[in-house]
Amino acid sequence: MSTCACKSSLRDTGKPGCQLVTDVAKKLIMVPIKDSDGNFNEIDLETDIVNGELPDAFIQGKLNEADDFARWYPTPDVFENLTGVVEASITETFDSGRVQKVQPGVETFVGILLGLERNYVGRLAPAACVDFGVFVVTATGDLEGSLDATGTKLRPTRVDKGSWDPIWVPATDTTSAKIQLTFNFSKIERDENRRMITSQNIGTDLLTVEGLIDIEATVTPIDVASFTLETKSGYGDVTDPERLEGLVFGDLSLSNGTVSGLVETATPGIYTATHDGAAATNITLTITKAGYDIEPVTFANPA
Numbered sequence: 001m002s003t004c005a006c007k008s009s010l011r012d013t014g015k016p017g018c019q020l021v022t023d024v025a026k027k028l029i030m031v032p033i034k035d036s037d038g039n040f041n042e043i044d045l046e047t048d049i050v051n052g053e054l055p056d057a058f059i060q061g062k063l064n065e066a067d068d069f070a071r072w073y074p075t076p077d078v079f080e081n082l083t084g085v086v087e088a089s090i091t092e093t094f095d096s097g098r099v100q101k102v103q104p105g106v107e108t109f110v111g112i113l114l115g116l117e118r119n120y121v122g123r124l125a126p127a128a129c130v131d132f133g134v135f136v137v138t139a140t141g142d143l144e145g146s147l148d149a150t151g152t153k154l155r156p157t158r159v160d161k162g163s164w165d166p167i168w169v170p171a172t173d174t175t176s177a178k179i180q181l182t183f184n185f186s187k188i189e190r191d192e193n194r195r196m197i198t199s200q201n202i203g204t205d206l207l208t209v210e211g212l213i214d215i216e217a218t219v220t221p222i223d224v225a226s227f228t229l230e231t232k233s234g235y236g237d238v239t240d241p242e243r244l245e246g247l248v249f250g251d252l253s254l255s256n257g258t259v260s261g262l263v264e265t266a267t268p269g270i271y272t273a274t275h276d277g278a279a280a281t282n283i284t285l286t287i288t289k290a291g292y293d294i295e296p297v298t299f300a301n302p303a
Contacts (some may be wrong), residue, residue: 011175020196022144025109026055026078027137027207031156035070041151043145043197056203063209063291072135073211076120079111079181106184108163113179117235121179124166133158133186137206141199146189154195179257212293215244217285219299224279227299229262229271231287243269244292255284256301279303288293 035102043049048058065071089103093099094100113120133156137143145154163184171177215232220228229252236242249262257277264271277283280303287294 003133012296013296019299020142020198022194022196023142025082025084025111025136025144026139027059028075028079029137029143029156029206029209030073030075030127030132031071031134031135032069032132033158034131034158036067040153040155041070042155042273045152045154049201052201054197054202057208059160059202059204059206065124065210071212074137074206074209075113076210077113077115077180078139078207080114080178082109082111084109103146104186106160108182108184110180110182112169113181114176117181117194118168118177119234121166121168122234122235124179124181125164128157128161128164128266131158131161132156138196139204139206139207140185141202142196143199143202143206144194144196147193147195154197156191157194160186161182177244210291215287215289215292215294217294217297219285221299221302224302225276226272226274227301228295229273229285230270243267244289245269247287247289249273251289252290254284256281257283277301 001027003243017188017244027088034040043054044056050058059072062070062072063074084107086107088099088104090103092100096164126137133146135156136203138144143154144157147153148155163182166181167182169175169178169180215231215233218230218232220230222228222247226261231244231247233239234242245264245268247262247264249259252259252262255279257275259273259275261274262271263273279301282298283301284296284298286296
């Protein structure tokens with residue numbers, strides 16, 4: 001509950017000719033509250049806006065941010081059957097009949113995601129362990145967040161992480177399989193601070209942006225000058241998982257030496273690489289590919 005300031009008065013209630021009424025939410029962009037250096041993750045409305053627009057370069061930079069705690073994590077596709085409910089405020093009633101507001105009602109988000117594997121729940125569930133918020137993307141592509149106290153920064157609206165609850169809903173004879181996501185917005189957020197950047201002032205269609213795909217890389221040395229590289233994601237048939245296809249040798253770098261050649265084998269996503277790394281040393285392989293998050297892998301190069 002907000003505290004009343006001394007000498008508070010009513011506020012002017014006139015409105016301009018154009019009121020930006022928020023459309024239904026269709027996508028969420030999950031963002032940690034602070035980056036790994038302890039700085040707030042935010043859109044600076046004075047420096048990040050270029051010629052009146054939030055540029056695509058800024059958005060792509062956030063989607064591909066190397067710092068896990070500064071990255072933007074959009075939900076896949078769009079939500080269906082969204083229900084947003086704001087509970088009644090908690091009040092106390094006294095014997096005289098007087099009523100005192102104690103706490104504002106909680107705003108709850110419930111939405112359904114379709115076309116995802118069951119294990120995708122594991123992509124969403126860890127957010128319950130992180131202090132984070134969400135930018136809401138509406139059906140018209142607008143971006144809604146919360147203004148800071150200065151009114152110059154738009155930040156993700158805080159989520160009550162303890163309420164974050166993605167669950168798998170199995171298919172039945174008459175319904176499709178789905179993931180249902182339920183959470184509450186934090187009580188410290190206030191309606192008057194929820195503001196938006198409209199789609200015409202955003203340099204890309206936020207309804208189509210996608211998060212990074214995790215790829216696990218495994219290196220098996222063949223000899224001192226070559227190795228096999230196997231890639232796989234956590235999706236698909238466990239006997240034939242989805243892999244990262246189409247890598248070229250320029251996507252690979254070594255902590256000791258360089259990759260001189262890369263050939264994709266008959267199994268897409270599995271490669272044979274040649275290199276000039278030093279013998280009998282540990283070498284770290286780094287793979288850089290737009291749209292993917294690939295942890296570096298260290299292997300022992302044979303003598």
